[in-house]
Amino acid sequence: MFGLKQKDATLFLVVVAITALAPFLLNPFPENSELAQFNAGYPDLMQRFMIFGIFAIGFNILFGLTGYLSFGHAAFLGVGSYAGVWMLKLLSMNIIPAIIVSVVVAGVFSLIVGYISLRRSGIYFSILTLAFAQMSFALAYSVLTPITGGETGLQLALDDPRIFGVAQTADGSIPLTNFFGLEMRDGIEIAAGPWLFTLNVGYYLSAIVMLASFYVAIRIFRSPFGMMLKAVKSNQQRMNYTGINPKPYTLAAFVISGMYAGLAGGLMVAMDPLAGAERMQWTASGEVVLMTILGGAGTLVGPLLGAGVIKYFENIFSKINDNILYEWFSFMPGGLQDFFVTIIYPFIGKGWHLTLGIMFMLVVIFLPGGIVEGGKRLGRLFSRKKAEGGGSDATPAASPAE
């Protein structure tokens, strides 16, 4: 199906189904209920799931397949968003040219950076990419202010040319981003009893783009090109001996992942048309590394899962404050309640980074394959128990590592 093997096609269809139903799945709690704050089904957050999913999928094509750890990928996302905003300023509020130009500009930029950085490997490569990203960040923040807007960031203005569109709407405000007239902010709200679901145009558009890039990623993983990239990771020297020059392959992987980052940046400005330099800072590059590792580097769905978990934590987990905790533990006697709240409090709310850091360390130490490997191990445990209970021979559940 779709040129995919049975297993990949199933995986792809599952992801399609989940993204299509996400506005419902992520809103399991009725509006106005106490648990409604755990609902992640609002457009802004769901769009971010998709956008950072794309970013992490792209990063995974480089890191997961070739093993080259780039600490500067946020620069491509940042360059992509700047290019996107400029297209919205110059051409029209249609997002298609913005996204295309973002991808192209990020691709060209990553070609330059990759060509230079890939002359070294290992930690030197990480430092080189880091140096390039920090340089772009510093320049965007200071000297390039006419292009990037400096500290305030690049925003749309009422006097932008927008040659194929209108500079401002009839009532004198900045027009909204749209896809051939379909505005990103549009949507349908469905009230089903106490539940409220929002089906948002922007979300579904980014979901379609995400699914397309996911599909491309699967094809890359299963292609001869993908095999070459895996060979780069496992033994570059042997590749050299067989007479294959690994560099064009790694450079291609680098540029592809840079273009994915640019696509994510373009989508980001399509949903919310502004771009700031802090998107390029190295902590932002660190975040995509966290996402990929947490979900499982080198696996297909891992980066998506990682991006989802981190963005969920960032937006939902961080909102829990101590009052809510006190409510949760209100069934306990006073002293015990205080005790539990004091223990848990540092890990939630504003301290969510601490939880994230600990989780990340645990994953790196005990579960190098990330969430995906965790799931596989659980599944194996489960099926082994079943097999033992049934008395039949154990099914070979162990699938080869991706």
Add this chain to the structure above:
Amino acid sequence: MDAIILQILNGLDKGSAYALIALGLTLIFGTLGVVNFAHGALFMLGAFCAVTLSRLLQTASVTIDPERTDFLGNPLKVETPYVIEWFGPEVGSLILDWSVPLAILFAIPIMGLIGLAMERGLIKHFYKRPHADQILVTFGLAIVLQEIVKYFYGANPIPTPAPDALVGSLDFGVLVGFDAGTVIYPYWRLIYFVFAAVVIGVVFAFLQFTTFGMVVRAGMADRETVGLLGINIDRRFTLMFAFAAIVAGLAGVMYAPINSPNYHMGMDFLVLSFVVVVVGGMGSLPGAVAAGFLLGVLESFASMPQVVTLIPGINQIIIYLVAIIILLTRPRGLMGRKGVMEA
């Protein structure tokens, strides 16, 4: 001429911090072969040792003075720090004033213990794993450490002043024969530079002139052979990790008066120190020190107004630019040894 001297001096204090952190990083890398992304966090912990000590010293006993009243007419509560109660007002306030230099003594055992705990508890298990894993786990550790500090000390920078006697500036120009007021340099930065030079000297002397240091150097050159000679090289390397943690911590303690410590100061320095290490040559101690000072001075030259008007923005990117050029032309860095990290 005076402007040039001023820029060199300005570069030296930042360069000292780079050199100290890079020295520790290189020690860890050279001995244990571990790429430690948490080293910036150790620097930050050192600075917070200074903060903690000055807070501890300020713990006060509250007594009610019935003879004086506050503006509401209630008896005035007088806070007397215990140090003043114990040592008398003169010595007590002197101790309070000199809390940052005193924190050096306080930081050495603490940073040593943290270093030991880190190596035995975590890093030990990562010797056999790829460098990427080491980077990732220490990166995670750095996040955890800085979040813990943020939880206890808050997100705002905490001013930690230097002793009053050392607050002023030195008119350096007069000493070397320029007009008064041309080259003015704060005392504390000068002290920082001297302190860094002393620490670096101690580290090198320790490695060069003690038996322990000789064994460690031998282990850096050929770990297996040293092990075969019946020397427990692992234990010595563990101690070197603690040693490197102390060096980073001391760099942080003394840096506290220059920049008020905040929880992410380590990350800011980490990126630059890595660049310094790579420029100096992975695994080369003199290279790390030289590159630290060199980049510090270069950075301050690049921020001269004349240079900035000539090439706008150069002050922001000079270090990275130099790093890129050096990595591409001299892949082993300025003084890198052959065979280190050449995967």
